[in-house]
Amino acid sequence: MTTTGKCACGAIQFQFEGEPINNAFCYCTECQKHTGSDKWFGIWVAIDKLAFTQGEPAVFERLGDSGQPVNHLFCPKCATTLCVEVPVVNIYSVSATVLDNNQPSSPNMVIYAASAPSWATFPENVPVYEKLPPDL
Ligand SMILES: [Zn+2]
Ligand SMILES: [Zn+2]
Structure with missing residues (x-):
């Protein structure tokens, strides 16, 4: 199974193989x-399963909760964030909204619920974690 995606202007394109590891709000x-x-x-994909097939994303680096870098990869032309690289757990969290195909129908879990805005609504029937699941 090959899933493809691109930013709003199409300058940056990528693909990944296989089933995602997780789908999380x-x-x-x-x-x-x-x-x-x-x-x-976020559609979680192992870093070595995803490849950029067109263009070179720009990078915004910040420190995650773990104290390790988290890299937001975005298009330098249209500013769409395509995915967030989390090297400490070896995943890309790919934005579901930039996928061309294989859109997941629903999330498997809710994370960082503690910082949700007061007007947020959570999906039903999935685990809701204040931050991350204990096994992550
Ligand atoms: Zn773009
Ligand atoms: Zn987040």
């Missing part, structure tokens, strides 16, 4: 800023 404050919304719908 993240309500952390960084995701709110980068999406202009209450959450980021």
Whole structure:
């Protein structure tokens, strides 16, 4: 199974192979800023499974909760954030909204619920974690 995606202007394109590791709604404050919304719908893919097939994303580096770097990869032309690289757990959290195909129908979990804005709504019937699941 090959999933493809691109930014709003199409300058940056990527693909990944296989099933995602996880599909999570993240309500952390960084995701709110980068999406202009209450959450980021992240499709988690192992770093070595994803390749950029066109263009070179720009990088915004910040420190995550772990104290390790987290890299936001975005298009330098249209500013769409395509994915967030989390090297400490070896994943890209790919934005569901930039996928061309294989859009997940729902999230598997909610993370960083503690920092959600008061107007956020959570999906039903999935685990809701204040921050991250204990096994992560
Ligand atoms: Zn673009
Ligand atoms: Zn987040």
